[in-house]
Amino acid sequence: MKFTIIGAALFLLQSFLLTEAKREATPSKPNILFIFTDDQDAKLDSIDYMPNLQKYLVQQGTIYRNHYATISVCCPSRVSLLRGQYAHNTNITDVSPPYGGYARFSRLGLGDNYLPIWMQEAGYSTHYIGKLMNEYTVNNYNNPKPKGFDYQDQLVDPFTYIYNTAVFSRNGEPPVYYNNTYQTDVIHAKARDALKRQRDTDKPFFLWVAPMAPHGQFFIGDNGSIETMPAVPATRHANLFKDVKIPRNPNFNPENQTKTASFWKDMERLNDTIVEELDEAYRDRLRALQAVDEMIGSLFEELEEQGKLDNTYVIYSADNGYHLGQHRSYPGKCSNIEEDINVPFIVRGPGIEKGKISDVVSSHHDIAPTLLALAKGDEYVPDWVDGGVIPLTKDLERHPKPVAKESFAVEFWATFNMAENYPSIKIVGPNTYKTVRVISDNYNYMYSVWCTGEHELYNLKDDPYELNNIYGNTHIQLRSRLDALIIVLKACRADNCRDPWRIIHPEDPSIKTLEDALHEKYDYHYTQFQKFTFGECENHYSASNELPHIGSHFINNITYIHTNSGSQAVFSAPRNQKRDETKPDLKSIPEDILGLLYLIPKPEQAGQFSLDEDYEKHSVPVPQELIDTHINWSEYGFYNVGS
Incomplete structure (x- = not known):
């Protein structure tokens, strides 16, 4: 009986020491x-x-x-x-x-x-x-x-x-x-x-x-x-x-x-x-x-x-x-x-x-x-x-x-802007845009679509100060991929923000980067995408103002709505653009x-x-x-x- 008690005590002591050692070896939360x-x-x-x-x-x-x-x-x-x-x-x-x-x-x-x-x-x-x-x-x-x-x-x-x-x-x-x-x-x-x-x-x-x-x-x-x-x-x-x-x-x-x-x-x-x-x-x-x-x-x-x-x-x-x-x-x-x-x-x-x-x-x-x-x-x-x-x-x-x-x-919604420290200066032009940035070891692009319908594309790897807008001089292959990417990111949620390419290529999980997507075998796939556009220049986020939506982003996507005169095909086309350059009263x-x-x-x-x-x-x-x-x-x- 005596040895049993001593053995049990030694076992408990050993367990305690092991627990303490483990606790000390495991760092506390930082x-x-x-x-x-x-x-x-x-x-x-x-x-x-x-x-x-x-x-x-x-x-x-x-x-x-x-x-x-x-x-x-x-x-x-x-x-x-x-x-x-x-x-x-x-x-x-x-x-x-x-x-x-x-x-x-x-x-x-x-x-x-x-x-x-x-x-x-x-x-x-x-x-x-x-x-x-x-x-x-x-x-x-x-x-x-x-x-x-x-x-x-x-x-x-x-x-x-x-x-x-x-x-x-x-x-x-x-x-x-x-x-x-x-x-x-x-x-x-x-x-x-x-x-x-x-x-x-x-x-x-x-x-x-x-x-x-x-x-x-x-x-x-x-x-x-x-x-x-x-x-x-x-x-x-x-x-x-x-x-x-x-x-x-x-x-x-x-x-x-x-x-x-x-x-x-x-x-x-x-x-x-x-x-x-x-x-x-x-x-x-x-x-x-x-x-x-x-x-x-x-x-x-x-x-x-x-x-x-x-x-x-x-x-x-x-x-x-x-x-x-x-x-x-x-x-x-x-x-x-x-x-x-x-x-x-x-x-x-x-x-x-x-x-x-x-x-x-x-x-x-x-x-x-x-x-x-x-x-x-x-x-x-x-x-x-x-x-x-x-x-x-x-x-x-x-x-x-x-x-x-x-x-x-990167996103912003404003119909006017004012210069800090210079209250009399008004910045002409609405400041509503969606921008996508794509950065890797091999490329660095900034692509923007403005509510005015204007586009900017800068290759920041060669042009870090944004001095040369290459949108009009860039091959359609690159522009088409960036257009598709901005369609997803403009309204992404949760994991779609972290992996937008899985929305663009739902049947090909191997596409993880812009470089992957640029392969010529996907060229036809990208001809099906509509171009992102704002309906008008608004000072707030409105999903209906930023088209197309995922699910209706292909050119051949048509949504039918019922009217009194029958069914009417409705396309995701831009509305008239509005520019409000006035300062608030x-x-x-x-x-x-x-x-x-x-x-x-x-x-x-x-x-x-x-x-x-x-x-x-x-x-x-x-x-x-x-x-x-x-x-x-x-x-x-x-x-x-x-x-």
């Missing part, structure tokens, strides 16, 4: 820190001026230089990321009502099933600090409170785009402003504190930090007008980079305009005075990013102090890019040029190669499923998600739902509302506080009168000047 800036370019060298970003991320991680936003404007791009979907599936296609904004996001129920909730289901504590999306305001900050966050501290409109007036709502509580502070510094302090709160917990965290920089600042005049101005740096950075200029790439303010679509072709060459102003705006963007860069250094130091850096993925990206003078453009985004859609995507963490540049093709809607794959939470990603898993690590290279191999769509902010805004002081220059002091002592409740007065900010053009 932490994830996601730093997400606003309007930061990947093509104009901005990351080169961020020393902490270079030290901690570029040198210790991988740059994914073929990462893209599929709609180049703030709110739709952020929702696309949060939901893992194209904008044509979220139906958030603008920055403000009626086709965009936080109220529409909530009304459509998009916040009931999205990234932070999936991360919580995967066992993570979730935290969000900074800008969430347009139209999250002092009036609707808790109507509803954003779901899925254990801790949230978000910027609220109408103060989001004012650098020296930092206004936040924490955890759905009434907003407060931080008197005499610089907004990015407050975000920095809140982010570091959020990390510090992870010191005594083993639960993995997902921390999303979203500074507004280097977005331009909104300026509200005493007459109630709203304009944009360049980014405002912290006072300590205001005199940096005095001799820096926008890179003078071949597409910068060219002597001869080479872009052919109506949106571009009539832009006049910028004079020397405007070029100097654009250079200064560029310098201000770099200066505003310095406070972000300081935050990066501080957050890495905190991760190192906690001993969690080796088990943390740190990701750096932006909602969309930005153009300044390219193809004679005034400041802004919203176009399909590389400066607007190609965004930084830099990753550091376990299994990520150091100091590497990757050519893997990916988009913002791929980020959510990728984060869940890193978190070992694939089962929480809904089947309707359009994105796939980016092969950041060797393990993810074998994931059953990978990103699209080489292609993605915007009101000035009336005096009584201006009076409410002035209840929050707006210092010319924000003071600097030490991270070691209690920054909350600077917080002051937003006056209740402003919270209780419902204001439709879009009515005054608040989001039409560069959100």
Whole structure:
């Protein structure tokens, strides 16, 4: 009996030790820190001026230089990321009502099933600090409170785009402003504190930090007008980079305009005075990013102090890019040029190669499923998600739902456009288009169909600055494949977005790439496809306006409808095109509302506080009168000047 007891005890001890050894050998779920800036370019060298970003991320991680936003404007791009979907599936296609904004996001129920909730289901504590999306305001900050966050501290409109007036709502509580502070510094302090709160917990965290920089600042005049101005740096950075200029790439303010679509072709060459102003705006963007860069250094130091850096993925990206003078453009985004859609995507963490540049093709809607794959939470990603898993690590290279191999769509809907920082300038030509990008080792194409019926095709492998539209000089074999690809991607859903060729070649699963499809034996197959066309130039997504639809995409497809006079054949033919180049009729902010805004002081220059002091002592409740007065900010053009 004695030996039996001893044997049993030894067996239990051995089992315990084996279990402990196995537990220690199995790494815990990784932490994830996601730093997400606003309007930061990947093509104009901005990351080169961020020393902490270079030290901690570029040198210790991988740059994914073929990462893209599929709609180049703030709110739709952020929702696309949060939901893992194209904008044509979220139906958030603008920055403000009626086709965009936080109220529409909530009304459509998009916040009931999205990234932070999936991360919580995967066992993570979730935290969000900074800008969430347009139209999250002092009036609707808790109507509803954003779901899925254990801790949230978000910027609220109408103060989001004012650098020296930092206004936040924490955890759905009434907003407060931080008197005499610089907004990015407050975000920095809140982010570091959020990390510090992870010191005594083993639960993995997902921390999303979203500074507004280097977005331009909104300026509200005493007459109630709203304009944009360049980014405002912290006072300590205001005199940096005095001799820096926008890179003078071949597409910068060219002597001869080479872009052919109506949106571009009539832009006049910028004079020397405007070029100097654009250079200064560029310098201000770099200066505003310095406070972000300081935050990066501080957050890495905190991760190192906690001993969690080796088990943390740190990701750096932006909602969309930005153009300044390219193809004679005034400041802004919203176009399909590389400066607007190609965004930084830099990753550091376990299994990520150091100091590497990757050519893997990916988009913002791929980020959510990728984060869940890193978190070992694939089962929480809904089947309707359009994105796939980016092969950041060797393990993810074998994931059953990978990103699209080489292609993605870029889309936009607008009947007018305005230049940021230049309110009197109207961009002629509607800005509604569908673009398909196809990138591989052997080719790099950008193919666009505009609502005006115009086409652009650029071979970016030989022409990276989009100087030579080869649409009219390209063999029909290539054009036919790209036409078919855009028909699928313009309205794709879920796995059709990740593998569009299976829709184009349903009976031949061997076709996975454009190169596969270009074989001459498929030439006849492509003669059957209709050409993609818009019915008219509309400012929102309408499936019936973008033809043909899959299922009726062959030329010989005819749908019969019954009329009083009998059956009538109806073809997917374009309707008359409409061009609305007028600016919206915007009101000035009336005096009584201006009076409410002035209840929050707006210092010319924000003071600097030490991270070691209690920054909350600077917080002051937003006056209740402003919270209780419902204001439709879009009515005054608040989001039409560069959100």
